[in-house]
Amino acid sequence: MSLEEMESTWGSQSAPVSDTAAAQAWIDKSRRAVRTTALFLLVTTLIAVGNLGLQLHRLAVDPDRKFANSYSEIALAALGAGFAIFGVVSFRLGQRKYRALMHDTRRCLELILQEKRTEITALTAWVPATLLGCLGLVALGKLQIIGSGLETPANAWSGVIFAAVFFLIISTVLIHRAIAFVKPEARELETTLRSLALD
């Protein structure tokens, strides 16, 4: 087949019939799903952040509440708020990808790559660091409990180890996601960008 034949065959191809109504219905369904997710995330974040604020406020104003007897509530509230904020950021990144598509291909790929790198940093550094902070809170609370004699050191440290294993599992899952999925995607984007940059 010659290039001229290829061009004439290409020009004579017939397009499949377009079902505009079905396409519009699918778009409407997607928009409803996005709105529902956004609303759910907003409510969850408000509750989680409100709960964390409430715990800190109680610690500040209630003389009976010490860090030792309220650390678990604070750690749980901080964890909840952290996950809610992570959900909101992920959702925003998901929506931003549509904005990137409006630019020319080179700029679009650069923007998507930038987001992938941010995601890798979040998954491998920021989330584990937040979890480490929560673990620090738990350890600090347990130290105070040991100091006040409310719990034996063995019991207190077993609680810390339990929390450490829990946070380690979450961090491992997130780091695995970054290494197995997000990094290969970023590498592939870099390859396409390099291919665009070639003269």
Place this chain on the structure above:
Amino acid sequence: MTSGSREETFAAWLQEHHAILHKVARSFSAAPAEQDELVQDIRLALWHALPAFDGRSKPSSYIYRIALNRALSWKRHRRTYRAKLAQLENEPLPANSPDPRLELIYAEIRHLDGVERSLILLQLDGFTYDEIGETLGLTPTNVGARLTRIRQKLAANLKDK
């Protein structure tokens, strides 16, 4: 853009240019199920991109930009599945294929890399070097040089077919 006019424009664009979506999907995947999925994804991206259209370029050029950008970022999520598809692509065409010559052209386009696919698709649909450059973020000179190489590659691959 009001909600009503957005819906009208979207419907009009799909009616007039839906072939672009299918051409891009078919050039980036051999499996009909994947092609349908990509077409849906491009439609959604197009819906989101519609308010940003400023009329400086042709709607077909803008649709191609969205479709190619979506296709270039979409295929990355299906690496394993695509590896299996690559094996299937090397198998002979089914006897009942609607147009074996067209199937052959799409198969050859799918052998090119993402940027090359985008370039040849735009050229086959009659876009100028300036328009292609604007869509992909390349200079017209670069577009010309690349297209010459791609056409040579395609000519060599299609020679005995």
